[in-house]
Amino acid sequence: MPNTLPPDSVGLVTPQVMHCTEPLTLASGKILDEYQLVYETYGELNANRSNAVLVCHALSGSHHAAGYHRMEDRKPGWWDNYIGPGKAIDTNHFFVVCPNNLGGCHGSTGPTSINPATGEPWGPDFPKVRVRDWVHTQARLADYLGIEQWAAVVGGSLGGMQVTRWALEYPERLRHAVVIASAMKLSAQNIAFNETARQAIMADPNFHGGRYLAHDTHPKSGLAVARMIGHITYLSDHAMGEKFGRELRSGSFTPGNDEPVEFQVESYLRYQGDVFANTFDANSYILMTRALDYFDLAREYDHDPVAAFSHARCRFFVVSFSTDWRFPASRSREMVNALMGAQQPVTYVEIESSYGHDAFLLPNERYRRAFTLYMARIAREMQS
Amino acid sequence: MPNTLPPDSVGLVTPQVMHCTEPLTLASGKILDEYQLVYETYGELNANRSNAVLVCHALSGSHHAAGYHRMEDRKPGWWDNYIGPGKAIDTNHFFVVCPNNLGGCHGSTGPTSINPATGEPWGPDFPKVRVRDWVHTQARLADYLGIEQWAAVVGGSLGGMQVTRWALEYPERLRHAVVIASAMKLSAQNIAFNETARQAIMADPNFHGGRYLAHDTHPKSGLAVARMIGHITYLSDHAMGEKFGRELRSGSFTPGNDEPVEFQVESYLRYQGDVFANTFDANSYILMTRALDYFDLAREYDHDPVAAFSHARCRFFVVSFSTDWRFPASRSREMVNALMGAQQPVTYVEIESSYGHDAFLLPNERYRRAFTLYMARIAREMQS
Numbered sequence: 135m136p137n138t139l140p141p142d143s144v145g146l147v148t149p150q151v152m153h154c155t156e157p158l159t160l161a162s163g164k165i166l167d168e169y170q171l172v173y174e175t176y177g178e179l180n181a182n183r184s185n186a187v188l189v190c191h192a193l194s195g196s197h198h199a200a201g202y203h204r205m206e207d208r209k210p211g212w213w214d215n216y217i218g219p220g221k222a223i224d225t226n227h228f229f230v231v232c233p234n235n236l237g238g239c240h241g242s243t244g245p246t247s248i249n250p251a252t253g254e255p256w257g258p259d260f261p262k263v264r265v266r267d268w269v270h271t272q273a274r275l276a277d278y279l280g281i282e283q284w285a286a287v288v289g290g291s292l293g294g295m296q297v298t299r300w301a302l303e304y305p306e307r308l309r310h311a312v313v314i315a316s317a318m319k320l321s322a323q324n325i326a327f328n329e330t331a332r333q334a335i336m337a338d339p340n341f342h343g344g345r346y347l348a349h350d351t352h353p354k355s356g357l358a359v360a361r362m363i364g365h366i367t368y369l370s371d372h373a374m375g376e377k378f379g380r381e382l383r384s385g386s387f388t389p390g391n392d393e394p395v396e397f398q399v400e401s402y403l404r405y406q407g408d409v410f411a412n413t414f415d416a417n418s419y420i421l422m423t424r425a426l427d428y429f430d431l432a433r434e435y436d437h438d439p440v441a442a443f444s445h446a447r448c449r450f451f452v453v454s455f456s457t458d459w460r461f462p463a464s465r466s467r468e469m470v471n472a473l474m475g476a477q478q479p480v481t482y483v484e485i486e487s488s489y490g491h492d493a494f495l496l497p498n499e500r501y502r503r504a505f506t507l508y509m510a511r512i513a514r515e516m517q518s
Numbered sequence: 519m520p521n522t523l524p525p526d527s528v529g530l531v532t533p534q535v536m537h538c539t540e541p542l543t544l545a546s547g548k549i550l551d552e553y554q555l556v557y558e559t560y561g562e563l564n565a566n567r568s569n570a571v572l573v574c575h576a577l578s579g580s581h582h583a584a585g586y587h588r589m590e591d592r593k594p595g596w597w598d599n600y601i602g603p604g605k606a607i608d609t610n611h612f613f614v615v616c617p618n619n620l621g622g623c624h625g626s627t628g629p630t631s632i633n634p635a636t637g638e639p640w641g642p643d644f645p646k647v648r649v650r651d652w653v654h655t656q657a658r659l660a661d662y663l664g665i666e667q668w669a670a671v672v673g674g675s676l677g678g679m680q681v682t683r684w685a686l687e688y689p690e691r692l693r694h695a696v697v698i699a700s701a702m703k704l705s706a707q708n709i710a711f712n713e714t715a716r717q718a719i720m721a722d723p724n725f726h727g728g729r730y731l732a733h734d735t736h737p738k739s740g741l742a743v744a745r746m747i748g749h750i751t752y753l754s755d756h757a758m759g760e761k762f763g764r765e766l767r768s769g770s771f772t773p774g775n776d777e778p779v780e781f782q783v784e785s786y787l788r789y790q791g792d793v794f795a796n797t798f799d800a801n802s803y804i805l806m807t808r809a810l811d812y813f814d815l816a817r818e819y820d821h822d823p824v825a826a827f828s829h830a831r832c833r834f835f836v837v838s839f840s841t842d843w844r845f846p847a848s849r850s851r852e853m854v855n856a857l858m859g860a861q862q863p864v865t866y867v868e869i870e871s872s873y874g875h876d877a878f879l880l881p882n883e884r885y886r887r888a889f890t891l892y893m894a895r896i897a898r899e900m901q902s
Contacts, residue, residue: 161773161774162774162775162776163773163774163775163776164776261776262776319764320764321755321758321759322755322758322759322761322762322763322764322781322783323750323753323755323758323759325764325781325783325784326746326750326758326783326784326787327750329746329781329783329784329787329788330743330746330747330750330787333739333742333743333746333788333791334718334721334743337718337721337722337739337740337742337743338721339723355717355721356721358717358721359714359717359718359721359743362710362713362714362717363714363747366707366710366711366714369707371705371706371707371843374705374706374707374710375705375706375707377706378706379706380703380704380706380709380814387812387814387817389545389547389818390545390546390547391546391547392546392547392548392645392646394646395812397706397709397713397811399706399709399710399713400709400710400713403710403713403714404713404717407717427781428771428779430764430771433771459755459843
């Protein structure tokens with residue numbers, strides 16, 4: 135953080151909490167008697183409550199999407215590039231709401247919370263959560279905040295899955311769905327990467343079948359490997375090449391040298407893995423990747439995405455990135471085709487970027503312009 | 519294995535051993551006083567010793583490239599699709615030699631061998647091995663077998679790296695270099711996957727800093743995760759989709775069902791990981807992936823592949839596969855461009871296949887024909 139806040143920042147923000155005592159029946163059939171969601175808001179809700187935008191976070195995200203918690207913070211929220219005064223999601227126009235998802239580990243009820251039935255942390259006993267459950271809790275948050283209809287529901291990656299589920303679960307409660315770098319379901323390869331990450335966590339002897347808190351430990355090594363696997367899939371081959379190439383961090387290839395050689399990409403990945411392992415809960419990671427794997431937008435519509443989208447009542451804005459190989463442009467095009475088949479209004483932009491899946495978080499001029507223009511159109515609609 | 523051997527099989531084969539007491543100075547400067555290589559041969563060496571073909575194996579391969587060890591074997595050697603009477607590497611014409619690489623775990627001297635200095639297994643103290651060292655030991659094997667010049671040196675993936683190194687280290691000792699699904703060096707992404715796999719192994723508490731044999735154990739969980747990571751990168755997204763889709767192995771998505779759901783791809787990967795972990799040595803895996811990472815054909819030619827290839831004296835046959843994303847066709851084209859820049863004779867074929875990197879091992883009609891035609895040309899040259 136600089137000494138002064140940047141002028142296009144939402145500034146210092148304080149997380150808020152919704153405590154919900156109305157029991158929630160999950161897709162799994164399990165019932166949560168009560169739970170809380172931590173969330174942040176940026177901007178002001180207008181008088182007729184028509185300018186609210188819901189931002190849904192992805193696998194490793196949180197409610198802290200923009201601004202700073204303290205003047206000392208080195209980094210702003212995860213989507214600060216696109217949320218703030220004058221930015222794509224312009225807080226001069228919109229009231230932005232971003233909750234931490236149920237089952238997460240940043241303050242919303244999840245595996246590290248106390249199970250009221252036992253007085254101990256839920257751990258691996260926390261019920262399975264599906265994308266649909268997140269949407270239901272987000273709808274309750276909307277009720278709580280007095281928001282009958284979102285101007286837009288917006289999200290990238292796993293966040294985009296929440297957006298499309300919103301369009302089908304509560305078709306009357308959103309006017310626009312902004313779906314970025316996402317897909318209607320994971321491919322077998324996506325699932326395979328997630329499963330390998332879970333296996334790395336479960337193989338860690340500190341995992342203890344998920345009851346690591348009772349053993350006063352945490353499967354950090356396994357979680358770090360899981361994050362490394364994920365991280366590689368978020369970056370394009372090209373981006374990694376640009377960022378690291380085959381540059382060495384230590385050692386040399388001098389003939390006759392038996393010193394260990396280490397490439398920069400290795401230490402970077404290990405560092406990223408370690409940082410993540412110190413801030414994320416392993417059971418949450420397993421729960422969230424399972425929600426990703428299980429998500430299948432058209433499952434209960436006879437696996438027909440056209441039939442699924444025929445229930446939507448909002449306009450769609452779909453964005454993909456050219457070098458994203460985790461959710462390639464082809465997956466977005468499938469979604470766009472299904473939307474067109476269902477005669478839904480859809481705008482689609484494919485953005486050139488060399489940064490892979492991560493591009494949805496990063497500065498990119500064409501992405502910024504397209505995103506800004508689309509959101510500005512929503513803002514204009516509110517005024518007319 | 520069927521009760522009778524297939525007519526196009528090399529049949530029952532018995533591994534042989536070369537014990538070498540001449541000290542070997544490795545690229546690292548370390549000296550191995552003695553070592554052995556286990557190898558197999560198929561076909562007959564002709565009178566003027568002109569029909570020998572060296573087959574170099576990849577990361578998880580071995581000397582057992584074709585045929586069967588016992589009538590009970592369920593599977594033949596790893597490249598049986600392409601080695602045998604009437605096959606691409608036709609044992610009616612060629613004398614095929616396939617050694618297990620130094621540092622491996624299938625019989626050649628490696629980390630599980632006894633370190634004569636200590637009387638204990640080498641384990642993590644086994645010296646670092648580079649692709650170049652493999653080539654040197656293979657040259658000694660050629661000397662031992664009385665082969666002055668190979669008709670061809672052939673290999674896929676890491677095997678292909680040995681082939682190109684052969685062309686530069688011993689330009690007069692091979693007439694043809696057959697380089698399949700390979701590259702002149704790994705990309706940062708390739709290295710990142712390998713490093714993540716190594717981290718998974720090292721994070722296993724049974725790894726004990728590589729001294730697991732002394733603890734009478736083996737880091738099977740870590741090695742299984744490493745293999746799972748590798749396995750995903752060998753298959754194309756498309757191939758995984760075709761093979762598994764999102765088919766379930768257990769559980770169901772019935773609403774209200776809290777049973778665990780498991781996708782077929784998950785159990786397949788876990789099974790493959792477990793099988794591998796039971797048959798491969800962790801230190802060998804680390805050593806071999808390091809050799810892969812360190813390989814850089816043009817490093818000592820000022821990073822100029824044209825300058826590197828200007829030292830070659832053989833003809834090149836380069837093959838790539840359309841959906842291989844570990845060693846994409848673009849990496850083979852870089853090699854072909856460098857060869858053309860160095861005015862070397864090169865034939866390049868890009869094969870349509872949906873099976874990713876694994877395609878180099880699998881039946882494919884166009885690949886079979888191209889490979890067969892090229893090898894037949896080599897056989898004709900021997901007769902003329």
